[in-house]
Amino acid sequence: MIVDFHAHCFPERIAKKVIINLSQQSGNIEAFHSGTVDSLRAQMRQMGVDISVVLNISTNPRQQTSVNNFAIETNSLPDIVSLGSVHPDSPDALGELERIKEAGLKGIKLHPDYQGFFADDKKMFPIYEKAGELGLITVFHAGVDIGIPEPVHCPPGVFKKILPYFGGAPVVAAHMGGYIMWKEAIRELEGVDIYLDTAYCFGNLPMIWASRIIESHGAEKILLGSDMPWSRTDNEILFIKSLGLSQDEEKMILGGNAARLLGIN
Numbered sequence: 001m002i003v004d005f006h007a008h009c010f011p012e013r014i015a016k017k018v019i020i021n022l023s024q025q026s027g028n029i030e031a032f033h034s035g036t037v038d039s040l041r042a043q044m045r046q047m048g049v050d051i052s053v054v055l056n057i058s059t060n061p062r063q064q065t066s067v068n069n070f071a072i073e074t075n076s077l078p079d080i081v082s083l084g085s086v087h088p089d090s091p092d093a094l095g096e097l098e099r100i101k102e103a104g105l106k107g108i109k110l111h112p113d114y115q116g117f118f119a120d121d122k123k124m125f126p127i128y129e130k131a132g133e134l135g136l137i138t139v140f141h142a143g144v145d146i147g148i149p150e151p152v153h154c155p156p157g158v159f160k161k162i163l164p165y166f167g168g169a170p171v172v173a174a175h176m177g178g179y180i181m182w183k184e185a186i187r188e189l190e191g192v193d194i195y196l197d198t199a200y201c202f203g204n205l206p207m208i209w210a211s212r213i214i215e216s217h218g219a220e221k222i223l224l225g226s227d228m229p230w231s232r233t234d235n236e237i238l239f240i241k242s243l244g245l246s247q248d249e250e251k252m253i254l255g256g257n258a259a260r261l262l263g264i265n
């Protein structure tokens, strides 16, 4: 089973505009689907992807409800697992986490750069604790975001500090624990109980660093991710397959770990 743990799509009426804006903001990077859930699913079929985890992000407090409504709607599709999102400045963030749980979503995505908070800001701790109590998976954008200037809001070193607030509920650090902060990701995350996804690594993460991160962190905690539409899932799969891992390790990374984490088979 192939599970892409890191993909994006947007509601039909805004998809085109969102893709253009995000692409421009990130140096005119190419988009590999047109932004809708249908175009993502068409690409999945072509690339042999069984399930994509769609990571939705609420970039302002007013959007929170509609972002999660879209997540709930798309989560009903057989090949899509959609995660919700809360905005730290929403007065109802904790209540929204309960709604997310009740609606059957498996977790949330937080993007500290897009949502304007530092991952270890104490205003976040009640949100982390609530997500943990509800047993939700929390995915963080980690490391540099190419569309947003410094400072980095979620460097790899922050996870040791914030993980206890989740009370053992699963946490995922995207982009191998810290985009373009590879050395720090190895140093700071070795032995830390956290999943890492491979999103946007093809062509960006040197193979030698990929191998070192997987070796030091353990293949059982690595999840295939693409960041579709910003990187192709088939390229990310080829990247994993080029690292000389054992067949078992490849199977775990390409879908086995994600299936276990999401409770699917």
Ligand SMILES: [Zn+2]
Pocket (backbone or CB within 6 Å): 006, 008, 055, 199, 227
């Ligand atoms: Zn992403």
